[in-house]
Ligand SMILES: Cc1cc2nc3c(=O)[nH]c(=O)nc-3n(C[C@H](O)[C@H](O)[C@H](O)COP(=O)(O)OP(=O)(O)OC[C@H]3O[C@@H](n4cnc5c(N)ncnc54)[C@H](O)[C@@H]3O)c2cc1C
Ligand SMILES: Cc1cc2nc3c(=O)[nH]c(=O)nc-3n(C[C@H](O)[C@H](O)[C@H](O)COP(=O)(O)OP(=O)(O)OC[C@H]3O[C@@H](n4cnc5c(N)ncnc54)[C@H](O)[C@@H]3O)c2cc1C
Ligand SMILES: NC(=O)c1ccc[n+]([C@@H]2O[C@H](COP(=O)([O-])OP(=O)(O)OC[C@H]3O[C@@H](n4cnc5c(N)ncnc54)[C@H](OP(=O)(O)O)[C@@H]3O)[C@@H](O)[C@H]2O)c1
């Protein structure tokens with residue numbers, strides 16, 4: 001029998017986890033399938049591969065990453081640590097719990113850069129269209145090499161979609177918004193808070209982007225920061241100069257009217273209104289349609305496309321856990337593909353999905369969600385040889401993190417946590433987050 | 448023989464010209480092919496269909512239009528007038544020579560809105576992929592209905608590509624640009640000049656976008672406007688507060704160093720560096736690759752894809768002439784498709800292209816280009832029943848326009864020109880362009 005051919009679409013943390021999963025089996029002596037990973041950017045790292053560009057990139061593709069210059073991890077690194085490549089291994093000494101973007105990129109890159117797995121990635125190559133061939137029971141994947149501007153098609157037995165879902169902004173309309181004369185864009189196109197110095201800033205949304213761009217703007221000297229919520233305020237103990245108001249009713253030039261009748265004037269508006277699941281390269285019967293949640297419908301064990309189990313998704317969930325969850329998913333998908341784990345029947349899969357879906361729908365609040373996602377990961381790891389780790393302790397770290405934020409949204413990043421993988425206590429960063437204006441790797445590692 | 452099936456991709460002015468060409472043959476009693484036009488926006492008008500959004504639209508598609516709130520025609524309307532639907536017919540009275548965007552949208556919409564041709568357009572439908580089927584000698588066109596998020600495929604005998612080429616920004620890199628703390632984007636994402644009031648603005652580029660955004664910024668009270676050229680300055684007699692400098696060498700925070708050693712500090716940078724020809728739905732053997740010029744290679748008579756003459760492009764040229772040129776192209780393509788005009792052999796086509804290409808390469812300066820494009824249009828109209836008009840007189844209008852701009856870049860839009868089609872002298876707008884801050888249709892038509 002000829003070797004299976006596997007396409008991985010995207011080389012962000014999820015696609016890199018898939019690459020790592022296969023090569024670790026290979027290093028342990030197994031025969032692995034032929035793998036091609038297509039990545040439209042010119043390097044791997046996905047969201048973590050920062051770029052100053054916004055909107056459309058130099059090849060005319062939508063810019064993928066939504067990260068900004070000043071981005072620091074918003075949760076402790078101890079919650080995302082790989083179980084089989086620790087921060088101690090990477091940095092050789094304790095580092096702080098909330099690294100800046102560049103340090104996390106270095107960590108995910110570090111796990112794979114010394115192997116030759118990068119050879120399996122075709123960079124600057126965008127997947128344009130995927131077609132399932134019923135007769136051959138395989139897929140035709142059509143790609144464009146963005147540098148040479150040539151398209152080509154190849155056949156694959158399985159396809160792994162790892163293109164993320166925080167790249168296509170969800171931008172609602174508001175009455176009169178076209179009359180707003182100031183700066184107006186979505187968080188996706190936000191690249192740095194310096195330009196908000198001295199500005200009156202409105203952030204629409206009440207989740208991570210609003211919170212973090214809000215405190216970044218405060219840090220960089222914004223004159224006033226207003227955050228507008230649709231469902232419920234975040235409710236942190238905001239410093240003077242930051243406030244939460246209910247949802248925007250309408251715009252009238254630079255004046256914004258809120259639903260409680262209050263008005264404010266603004267210089268800049270940033271929509272922190274989340275993202276769309278979008279897979280423009282997939283026919284609709286293969287494309288996931290979901291809101292951003294931790295148990296999207298249609299995916300057995302969160303990874304197998306129920307309607308066509310030769311198609312897989314990685315990282316399609318909303319994310320409390322990130323890197324180590326992608327690993328658990330990638331290891332399980334690898335084992336299915338390599339025949340090490342058995343795919344249950346369609347009925348069994350449906351029953352499994354129903355029971356998890358029922359549990360998902362009964363979740364009440366963030367702590368419940370974190371525990372659910374921990375259990376989900378446990379279920380996956382149990383089926384693979386990925387090193388099991390103390391998921392309950394990670395849940396505890398998440399809850400502590402939430403309490404820290406509640407306590408002080410401006411200082412929670414200064415606190416060290418203990419690694420679940422190595423027991424190492426994190427270092428304290430030399431400078432408090434609020435006073436640290438340089439988020440380069442050099443500065444982070446300087447003592 | 449069953450009816451031919453024709454797909455038109457895009458319902459901007461070019462796609463609308465194609466729709467009009469077919470329906471005008473039908474109104475004259477001819478049997479026309481089955482036509483489906485796919486348009487990803489929710490209305491027609493292409494660039495002229497203004498939207499406040501930038502970057503990515505509400506369906507996750509790249510925003511198409513590069514136009515801004517304050518955009519007024521940058522050339523006299525007498526140069527773009529349809530030969531078979533005049534401004535007099537549309538507005539019922541003389542209007543000024545440089546209408547605002549909304550008035551031109553109204554004009555192109557007005558020609559077609561009273562027929563039922565809009566039924567042929569599938570709006571909010573993006574073409575995802577086009578495949579040529581060698582055996583059947585036809586095309587499979589795969590589209591996504593963006594509202595229902597469903598994909599589907601249909602077969603067509605011919606495909607007309609009318610998707611424009613001023614939508615995918617060309618954004619060069621400059622050393623240190625990632626350190627610039629202010630507002631930074633391409634002209635494609637520019638939506639209005641009000642926010643530039645009191646700002647120090649850098650525009651990179653030396654063509655229409657730089658010129659027009661520059662004078663808009665001046666009009667709206669920018670503190671200082673610097674335009675940076677790579678090849679040659681525009682050389683207008685800029686008012687105090689506007690200047691041209693050579694190309695940027697590098698950025699260092701808010702300080703920009705120019706190649707002549709001068710430096711300036713800026714609050715905002717807008718790249719007016721042109722656009723990419725990009726057809727992400729076409730395999731590379733069907734996709735035009737060209738710089739923005741008036742005689743792109745590979746197209747017989749500027750419209751027939753030489754390598755596969757069942758594929759056509761409309762509006763692929765850089766544009767002195769616009770709406771009436773798209774008409775001439777659309778009428779000719781219609782006649783080829785309906786067998787009213789004969790397609791020469793591949794060799795004859797190649798010879799024709801070579802001779803025009805030689806002439807194109809010998810052009811020296813703008814006046815030469817305008818004459819070349821007039822001759823090109825004449826050649827097309829001669830082959831069809833589109834009403835011939837006095838192209839030499841339009842050339843004269845273009846040259847007068849150029850002289851007017853040279854004379855005063857702030858007042859050239861106040862001048863009236865005479866219609867080539869009707870002999871009507873344009874009205875003088877009630878307010879000079881520099882003092883007109885309202886560019887709505889209502890205001891434009893108020894007397
Ligand atoms: C603003 C922001 C901040 C975040 N901060 C944190 C944080 O602090 N900590 C944390 O743990 N997580 C954070 N996240 C979550 C983040 O999503 C994950 O950390 C992780 O990047 C997800 O990995 P992924 O591989 O699934 O997707 P992505 O990182 O999005 O990678 C997807 C890859 O697919 C490629 N791709 C897309 N389309 C195509 C195509 N058609 N053809 C070829 N390639 C394609 C992209 O170029 C990209 O490289 C943040 C996310 C955002 C948006
Ligand atoms: C900033 C700016 C200012 C301009 N000002 C003037 C002016 O003053 N006077 C003038 O005469 N000309 C002006 N132009 C030139 C303008 O290009 C033409 O007037 C005209 O709009 C070109 O028509 P078109 O139909 O070829 O392309 P477009 O107007 O670009 O229309 C293309 C259409 O294709 C659709 N489309 C694209 N991709 C897809 C897809 N995959 N599936 C389905 N539909 C798709 C788009 O949504 C759009 O509706 C200006 C251009 C720009 C960028
Ligand atoms: N490292 C960091 O510091 C950092 C920074 C930013 C983001 N992130 C990550 O990025 C990801 C995305 O976070 P996100 O905050 O961008 O998206 P998100 O978590 O999906 O939140 C979207 C927000 O937009 C609101 N919203 C949606 N539609 C709206 C509408 N029509 N009107 C008003 N509000 C609307 C939602 O309100 P409802 O609650 O009413 O639905 C919600 O508050 C997360 O994984 C997060 O961890 C990390």
Ligand SMILES: NC(=O)c1ccc[n+]([C@@H]2O[C@H](COP(=O)([O-])OP(=O)(O)OC[C@H]3O[C@@H](n4cnc5c(N)ncnc54)[C@H](OP(=O)(O)O)[C@@H]3O)[C@@H](O)[C@H]2O)c1
Pocket residue numbers: 518519520521522613617619634651652653654655656657659660676677678679694719720721722739766
């Ligand atoms: N109605 C209006 O008022 C209006 C307003 C704006 C635009 N438009 C239309 O929009 C269309 C596009 O015009 P445009 O000006 O955006 O594009 P354009 O005419 O293609 O001009 C592109 C400009 O960018 C410069 N450039 C390209 N790459 C560069 C680089 N790496 N570094 C520095 N400069 C670089 C070019 O310089 P070189 O000369 O050195 O190549 C040129 O000056 C035209 O049809 C125009 O009529 C109309």
